[in-house]
Amino acid sequence: MxxxxxxxxxxxxxxxxxxxxxxxxxxxxxxxxxxxxxxxxxxxxxxxxxxxxxxxxxxxxxxxxxxxxxxxxxxxxxxxxxxxxxxxxxxxxxxxxxxxxxxxxxxxxxxxxxxxxxxxxAFMYRHHPQLARLRELLDSGAIGRLVTVESSFHFVQGRQEPLDIRLRRDLGGGALNDIGCYPVDLLGWLTGSEPDDVGVVAHRDVPDGANTRVAIAARYGELTANLHCSLDAAFRADARLHGSEGTIHLPDAFRADVRGGTARIVVERGEERTVVEVDGDQYGAQVAHFAERVRTGTPDPDDAALTRRTAATLERITKAASL
Structure with a gap:
C-alpha cells in the first residue's frame, strides 16, 4: 500500500x-x-x-x-x-x-x-453510511413516492474580533456558503439534478455584509423543497423527506460526528415509528476514499457530477438573492 x-x-x-x-x-x-x-x-x-x-x-x-x-x-x-x-x-x-x-x-x-x-x-456527510441506508429505504418504497423535502442547518456563530471569516463577505463568508451548501448538496444527491425553479430570501445583520440567514424554495421536477440556514439560531442539521405514505427524518443528516458518528434515521408510516441507527466515521471515510483514489488513480465521476450540480445551484441562489 x-x-x-x-x-x-x-x-x-x-x-x-x-x-x-x-x-x-x-x-x-x-x-x-x-x-x-x-x-x-x-x-x-x-x-x-x-x-x-x-x-x-x-x-x-x-x-x-x-x-x-x-x-x-x-x-x-x-x-x-x-x-x-x-x-x-x-x-x-x-x-x-x-x-x-x-x-x-x-x-x-x-x-x-x-x-x-x-x-x-470535502463534503464529509456524503461519506456517512446513513446515505446508503436512506437510498435503500427510498428505493424499497418505505415512504411511497417522495413528494417534498425540508432541510435545515443552523448554529449560533459568535461575533469574534477580528471578524470571523464566516462573516466576511469579501472572503466568501455567509450562512449559504458555510452551512446552507449542505442542504443544497443533499437535494442534488437525492434528485440527481439541478432545480427547475428557485426562490430565495436572505437576511444580513449589516447592510452589504455577509448573509446570516437564507431561505430557499426549489422545485426539482415534481419534487418540491424548502431549505434553510442561519448563523444565529440554535443548532440543527437535519432533513425531513415526506412521501405519499410516510416520512423519513434524518436528525443527524450532516453532523453525525456530533453524536460520536451515530446517525439516526426515523421512519414514520401512520402510527408506526421506527428508528434505525447507523454508525460511521464520515471524516475518516472521506479521507480514506480520497486516499484510495490517489493510490489507484481512479476518479469518482458521480462525486464530481454532484459537485458540479451543487456549484451550479449555489451560483444560481447567490445571483437570485444578490448574495
Missing amino acids: VDIRWGVLGAARIARKAVVPAIRRSGAGEVVAVSSASGRAAEFAADLGIERHYASHEELLADPDVDAVYVPLPNTEHARWSIAAARAGKHVLCEKPIVQGLAELDAVEAAAADAGVQLAE
Missing part, C-alpha cells in the same frame, strides 16, 4: 480538530507538512506533531515529499490554491464549497485533468 504524504494549506480549526485526526486514524496516509500565511504554521505543527511547517503555501507546494494537499482556506481562496496545487502535481481535497461558481470549477477541473491528479470536494 502506498502511504500518502499529506500537506495542509492553512492552519484552520477544521484541519486541527477533524481532518488531520481523520487522516491518522483511517489509514489515509501521513500528514507531513502544514503552511500558513498568517504565521500559525509552527504552532499548528508543534501541537499536532507534524514534521514540517512553512510560512507560505508556495513553499509547501514546492515540497517534493508532499503527494496530496487538504485545502481549508477561506472560500474565495479555494479555486486559486486548488489550481496551484494541481499544477504543482499535488492531489487536492478542498473544503466545501470548492469554488465560487461554475467558471472557477471549470478552471479547477481543467488544472487537475492537465496534471493528472485527483480532485475532490
Whole structure:
C-alpha cells in the first residue's frame, strides 16, 4: 500500500480538530507538512506533531515529499490554491464549497485533468453510511413516492474580533456558503439534478455584509423543497423527506460526528415509528476514499457530477438573492 504524504494549506480549526485526526486514524496516509500565511504554521505543527511547517503555501507546494494537499482556506481562496496545487502535481481535497461558481470549477477541473491528479470536494456527510441506508429505504418504497423535502442547518456563530471569516463577505463568508451548501448538496444527491425553479430570501445583520440567514424554495421536477440556514439560531442539521405514505427524518443528516458518528434515521408510516441507527466515521471515510483514489488513480465521476450540480445551484441562489 502506498502511504500518502499529506500537506495542509492553512492552519484552520477544521484541519486541527477533524481532518488531520481523520487522516491518522483511517489509514489515509501521513500528514507531513502544514503552511500558513498568517504565521500559525509552527504552532499548528508543534501541537499536532507534524514534521514540517512553512510560512507560505508556495513553499509547501514546492515540497517534493508532499503527494496530496487538504485545502481549508477561506472560500474565495479555494479555486486559486486548488489550481496551484494541481499544477504543482499535488492531489487536492478542498473544503466545501470548492469554488465560487461554475467558471472557477471549470478552471479547477481543467488544472487537475492537465496534471493528472485527483480532485475532490470535502463534503464529509456524503461519506456517512446513513446515505446508503436512506437510498435503500427510498428505493424499497418505505415512504411511497417522495413528494417534498425540508432541510435545515443552523448554529449560533459568535461575533469574534477580528471578524470571523464566516462573516466576511469579501472572503466568501455567509450562512449559504458555510452551512446552507449542505442542504443544497443533499437535494442534488437525492434528485440527481439541478432545480427547475428557485426562490430565495436572505437576511444580513449589516447592510452589504455577509448573509446570516437564507431561505430557499426549489422545485426539482415534481419534487418540491424548502431549505434553510442561519448563523444565529440554535443548532440543527437535519432533513425531513415526506412521501405519499410516510416520512423519513434524518436528525443527524450532516453532523453525525456530533453524536460520536451515530446517525439516526426515523421512519414514520401512520402510527408506526421506527428508528434505525447507523454508525460511521464520515471524516475518516472521506479521507480514506480520497486516499484510495490517489493510490489507484481512479476518479469518482458521480462525486464530481454532484459537485458540479451543487456549484451550479449555489451560483444560481447567490445571483437570485444578490448574495
